Amino acid sequence: MALFQRLRAPRRPIGHALIACLLLIALALSACASSTSGGGASSSAPIRIGFSITETGPQSAPAKFDLQGYQLGADAINAQGGLLGRKxxxxxxxxxxxxxxxxxxYQRLITSDKVDLLVGPYQTDLTSAIAPLVTRYKMAMPAMAANLEPFSGRYPYLVQSITQTPRYMIPVIDLAATKGYKTLALLIQDTAFPLELAQGIKQEAAARGIRVVFEATYPADTNDFTALVLKAGAAKPDMIIGATYLADAEGIIRAARASNVNAKLFAFSIGPVEPEFGSALGNAANGILGTTLWFPTLKTAGNAEFVQNFRARFGRDPDYHAAMAYATMQALAAAVKMAGSLDQTKIRDAYLKLDxxxxxxxxxxxxxxxxLGYQSYVLQWQNGKQELVWPPAVATSPVQLPHPNW
Structure with a gap:
């Protein structure tokens, strides 16, 4: 305040040189403020999209497909001119x-890195953990968490970018019903996604007149499935279905084969969809069913180009995790363009309006x-490769059932 008073009531006239100096200082301060302020639409700085991903750990195989889907999605956005005139x-x-x-x-991404946009991590458990934080900071985030709880209204800035968990294995139950299978043994990893998935399986089975004759959960770090599989086999079910990830799906198959436990149908949620499933199990993978949310032969918008670009960029075929992550980036771009800004509430509202x-x-x-829009499909390992087998309208090969004895 004293400086302000001295400038207003100087004791002697201020020279032209001093006035010019003060003007230069003011202009410099203004330029500095413009360059360090939060990114506006006129800024040339890139729009930064933040997330965490499981690059190491038990779930790294599918999570890396998520990462590559995000990366290819960012490439596509930039090839089309970026967002709001920025890369x-x-x-x-x-x-x-x-x-x-x-x-x-995510705390670091929001408060230290000050990213402009967020997308979600791999796995429902991680999304549920970060949901309160994302909501507190009012950051709109599309998340590839299939369970419904994070999107039940408690966390209004989260939107679901993948098929709902209860719908994952409905096509498997539909297929089993057409074959006249009546009994089911259900093996469930004791984590968030498999537990909610199991509820969806049981509800659909009951609606189709299929009876659960054996049900068991097991810890996520289980390595030996022999005793579990023997108990399931003792119930003589038509089907053995696992609410699983990759490692436990492989473990259950190995134990069933080693113990000569047979069923007419073996199906698993996450596991058979991964390329590693076939390379790890060899001939034991043949005949196994899995659920997928996408397949390279589907006639969805831009799918053939996506597959071609993914192979060129990463030297391997995409799986459904990669496709869902890429689709998440497509939705993010559409929501930001509809919002016309980086205002998070406007972006959240735009997501809700997208079709x-x-x-x-x-x-x-x-x-x-x-x-509400995405669905799931059934694939089967046949002669060392994945084929889409259900529903028949999109199948690449007829389903091969019953499962052959080991």
Whole structure:
């Protein structure tokens, strides 16, 4: 205040040189403020999209497909001119599959890195852990968490970018019903996604007149499935279905084969969809069913180009995780363009209004942010490769059932 008074009431006239100096200082301060202020639409700096991903840990195989889908999606956005006249840049860290680490990393992304946009990590457990943080900072975030709880209205800035968990294995139950199978043994990993998936399986089975004759959960770090599989086999079910990830799906198959436990149908949620499933199990993979949310032969918008570009960029075929992540980036771009700014509430509202055709199918939400558009399909390992077998309208090969004895 004293400086302000001295400038207003100087004791002697201020020279032209001093006035010019003060003007130069003011201009310099103004330029500095403009260059360090939060990114506006006129800034040439890239729009930064932050997330954590499981690059190491038990779930790293499917999570790396998520990462590559995000990367290819960012490439596509930039090839089309970016967002709001700016390129996009990914900022990501390895959460190692740890919920506590994911929370720390999203805190860093929001408060230290000050990213402009967020997308979600791999796994429902991690999304549930970061949901309160994302909501507190009011950051709109599309998340590839299939369970419904994070999108039940408690966390209004989250939107679901993948098929709802209860719908994952409905096509498997439909297929089993057409074959007249009546009994089911259900093996469930004791984590968030498999537990909710199991509820969906049981509800659909009951609706189709299929009876659960054996049910058991097991810890995520289980390595020996022999006793579990023998108990399931003793119930003589028509089907053995696993609410699983990759490692436990492989473990259950190895134990069933070693113990000569047979069923007419073996199906697993996450596991058979991964290329590693076939390379790890060899001939034992043949005949096994899995669920997928996408397939390279589907006639979805831009799918053939996506597959071609993914192979060129990463030297391997995509799986459904990669396709869903790429579709997430497609939805993010559409929401930001609809919002016309980086205002997070406007972007969240734009997500809820989208009805978008992506490589994974139709992206469409209800007013809670739950996914309504995407569906699931059944694949089967046949002669060492994956074939889409259900529903028949999109199948690349007829389903081969019953499962042959080991």
């Amino acid at each position: 996009v840049q990914l900022v990501y860290y390895d959460d190692q599959g740890s919920a506590s680490t994911a929370v720390q990393l 978008l055709q992506t490589v994974a199918g139709e992206f469409k939400l209800n007013n809670l942010g739950q996914q």
